[in-house]
Amino acid sequence: MTDILRVENLKKSYDGFLAVNGVSFAVQQGELKALIGPNGAGKSTCFNMLMGQLKPTAGQVFFDGENVTGQRPREIWRKGVGRTFQITGTYQSMTVIENVQMSLISHHRKLFSVLPRAWKLYRDEAFEFLETVSMADQADRPCSILAYGDLKRLELAIALTHRPRLLLMDEPTAGMAPSARIALMQLVADIVQDQGVSVLFTEHDMDVVFAHAHHIMVLNRGELIADGSAAQVRNNPQVQEVYLGGGTLFKEAQDA
Template sequence: MDPIREPILRVESLTKSYDGFLAVNDVSFDVAPGELKALIGPNGAGKSTCFNMLMGQLKPTRGTVTFDGRAITGLKPRQIWRLGVGRTFQITGTYQSMSVIENVQMALISHHRRIFSVAPYAWKLYRDEAMEFLATVGMEAQADRPCSILAYGDLKRLELAIALTHRPRLLLMDEPTAGMAPSARIELMQLTADIVREQGVSVLFTEHDMDVVFAHAHHIMVLNRGQLIADGDAAAVRANPQVQEVYLGGGTLFKEADHA
C-alpha cells in the first residue's frame, strides 16, 4: 500500500471581507504533491483574491493557509517565496530593457541573496544556470534577444523560467495563458504539465480557457461569488448541476470529448 501523502498546500476556511462584502467566503481545499490543480470561475468569482491571500499580498479576514506543514497565513510575499512558493501573474512583469537571459540571471541573483553586491558584474553571474532554466521552457535559442521584441507567448515562457529559478515546490499561476493564441495556450500548459511530471512541482492555476483546463488539470475547483461550489475530477465537475448553472444556465457544460 502506498503511504498517505500529506498535502503540500492546505487552505482552511479562507475568507476575505470588504465592509461586509464577502469576496472569498469560507473556502477550504488541498493541493497534493505533484498535482496540477485548476481554480476556475466566472469573472468576479474571487479567484485572484484567493490567490493574493495564498501568496501574502492580502491578509485574510479569517482562515488559515498551511504550506508543507507550516502555517504561512500573514507572512509577507517574500517570506512565502523563500519557503518554496512561486507565482506567475496574468500580466507579465519582465524587464523589457534586458535580454532574456539577463532576466533569468536577475532572478537567480535574488535567489542567491546577492542583489545588493553584484551590480558592476551581474551579467557574468549564473549564466550557465540561467541557460538551464531557459532550456526547460524552450527559450535557450532566444537567450540574448531583448525582451522588448519577444512575442507575448515567449514572454509567458520566460516568466515561467523566472518563477522556477528558486526551485519552488508549489507554483501559483494566475491566468497563465491570458492574451495568448489558442495553440500557444495549449503549448504553455503542456509545458507546465511536463514540469509537474518531471520535477514533482505542484501547480495551482486559474484559467478561463476551458479547453486548457480540461486538457491538463488533474483536479478542478469551481469558485462562484466567493464560494467553492465544486472540487473534483473533470467528469465530476462537468456533470455538477451548480457548475452547469453558473456557466451556461443549465446547459451542457463543455464538450464531452476525452481530454486525456
Template structure:
C-alpha cells in the same frame, strides 16, 4: 502523497461583500489543480491571500504544514512559493537570459554583491531553465521585442529559478493564441510531472483545464461549490448551471476532446 498547500476556512470581506467565503482545500505534491469560476468569483482574491498580497479576514494557509498566513510576499516566496501573473512581469530593457539571471541572483541572495558582474552570474543555470521552457534560442534577445506567448514562457522560467515547491499561476494563458495556450499548459504539466512541483492555476479556457488539470475546484460568489475530477466537474449540474449557464461550453470542450 503529502499536502504541500493546506487552506482552512479562508475568507476575505470588503465591507459587506464576501469576496472569498470559508474556502478550504489542499494541494498534494506533484498535483496540477485548476481553480475556475465566473468573473468576480473570487479567484484572484484567493490567489492574493495565498501569496500574501492580501490579508485574510479569517482562515489559515499552510505550506508543508507551516502556517504562512500574514507573512509578506517576499517571505512566502523565500519559503518556496513561485507565482506568475495575468499580465507578464518581466524587465523589458533586459535580455531574456538576464531576466532569469536576476531571479537566480535574488534566489542565491547576491543582490548586494552582484555589480558589476551580474551578467556573468548564473548564466549557465539560466540557460538551462530557458531550455526547459523552450526559450534557449532567444536568450540574448531583449524582452521588449518578444511575442506575448514567449513572455509567458520566460515568466515561467523566472518563477522556476527559485526552485519552488508550489507554483501559483493566475490566468497563465490570458492573451495567448489557442495553440500557444495548449503548448504552455502542456509544458507546465510536464514540469509538474518531472520535477514534482505542485501547481495551482486559474483559467477560463475549458479546453486547457480539461486537458491538463488533475483536479478542478469551482468558485462562485466566493464559495467553493465543487471539487473533483475532470469528469465529476464536467457532469456536475450545479457547476454547469452556475458557471456556464447550462453547460454549453462544457459540452463543446468535451466534443473537441473526443474529436
C-alpha cells in the same frame, strides 16, 4: 499523497462584502490543479491571500504543514512558493537570459553586492532554466521584441529559478492564441511530471483546464461549489447552472 498546500475556511471581506467566503481545499505534492469560475468569483482574491499580497479576514493557509497565514510575499516565496501573474512583468530593456540571471541573483541574495558584474553571474544556470521552457535559442534577444507567448514562457522560467515546490499561476494563458495556450500548459504539465512541482492555476480557457488539470475546483460568488475530477465537475448540476449557464461548454468538451 502529501498535501503541500492546505487552506482552511479562508475568508476575505470588504466593508461587509465577502469576496471569499469560507473556502477550504488542499493541493497535493505533484498535482496540477485548476481553480475556475466566472469573473468576480474570487479567484484572484484567493490567490493573493495564498501568496501574502492580501491578509485574510479569517481562516488559515498552510504550506508544507507550516501556518503561513498573513506572512509577507517574500517570506512565503523563500519557503518555496512561486507565482506568475496575468500580466507579465519582465525587464523589457534586458535580454531574455539577463532576466533569468537577475532572478537567480535575487534567489542567491546577492542583489546589492554584485551589480557591476551581474551579467557574468549564473549564466550557465540561467541557460538550464531557459532550456526547460524551450527558450535557450532566444537567450540573447531583448525582451522588448518577444512575442507575448514567449514572454509567458520566460516568466515561467523566472518563477522556477528558486526551485519552488508549489507554483501559483494566475491566468497563465491570458492574451495568448489558442495553440500557444495548449503548448504552454503542456509545458507546465511536463514540469509537474518531471520535477514533482505542484501547480495551482486559474484559467478561463476550458480546453486548457480539461486537457491538463488533474483536479478542478470551481468558485462562484466567493464560495467553493465543486472540487473533483474533470468528469465530476462536468456533471455537477450546480456548476453547469451557475458557471456555464446550463453546461453547454461542458457538453461540447465531452463530445469533442
